[in-house]
Amino acid sequence: MGFVQEWEDWHRQKEAVLSGPHGFLAITGLHWLNPEPSRFEDAPGSWSATAEGVVVELDEGQELTVDGHTVRGRHSFGVIAERDSVYADWGAARLEIAKRGGNDILRPRHPDSPLRTAFTYTPAYAPDPRWLVEGRFLPYEEPRPVTVGAAVEGLEHVYDSPGQVEFELEGTRHRLTAFNGRGPGALMVLFTDKTSGLTTYAANRSLQIAAPDADGRVAIDFNRAANLPCAYTDLATCPLPPAENRLPVAVEAGERIPLERGGQP
Structure with missing residues (x-):
């Protein structure tokens, strides 16, 4: 299966869960x-x-x-x-x-x-292999509790962070604090970037990262930068990214501002 087809399948499945009868x-x-x-x-x-x-x-x-x-x-x-x-x-x-x-x-x-x-679809950037980058997982000796804000004012979430992921974009090295992902050893990062509030949702996007290999390498695919539920509804309590997870570059990949929030097709 090709790169674009895999992305389309991922996006279709995500939309199906979001808009399911009890999504x-x-x-x-x-x-x-x-x-x-x-x-x-x-x-x-x-x-x-x-x-x-x-x-x-x-x-x-x-x-x-x-x-x-x-x-x-x-x-x-x-x-x-x-x-x-x-x-x-x-x-x-x-x-x-x-x-x-x-x-x-x-x-x-x-x-x-x-x-x-009334839901139809979520706008997204066209998948582009240049936004799939190799990174490195930098584990902490012990997981560290990290307190983050939430989409609901006054609410806080506390997550255990196992470490950071390091990678390069546009010739500059970046690090993002990671949280535990959906499977054993998998990671998840919350982030914003220079597109946030312009073409992508202002508060946050999330990215699932497969478990590092034996050498600590990880594949970071920003094409799969996904909106959290708070991008669509005020009835969500989604976490906000840690302060250090604000990327100083424009990540023109992944999901864009939903139509429900004034996003453009």
Whole structure:
């Protein structure tokens, strides 16, 4: 399979997840839970954050499906770990119960969300092999906790960083702080660059990097610089890049500002 075809397959799969029936574009609310039970228009029952975790009190005649089991009345989802999510189905909707920045949240996902039903595609730069560069992973002796901001004002995330990735662009050497990626040994970086706020989303883009080889080499493909959910909706709590991850060059590769945020086709 050729370089362009591989990129097109990656982008198509990413779009399918984003715009799926219960993807991020289906989210209709970001509800911050507290000890006092609260009701929301897009979810059943009343919800609270308690010492035993998130609790829902369903009204008579209401039910959820949790792990394949029907739930009625009072149900505790237990204590949820930071950045974890659990899910419950309510008819065609899926309810995400999660913890972000130490706060319990409820995010209903409805397939008929206008943001989802109106979605067409995400603009992106044409894939170009010159933005696929070889780099080197520089591991720390021990992972270091790194505190970063979030798309939601006042919220912070703490990630363990295993090290940095070093590479050259336009004859200049750069280093980015890396976080753990999706698979064993894989890495993820959050960054901005000189295109941010002009042709690419201002706050952040993310890049998944496969695990380093035995010599610490990594392939960094900026063609796969991806928007996070906050690029499309204010109902996301996405992390912002560390200060040192602001590249002083224009990375004209990867996904651009979404049409939903005024981006150009």
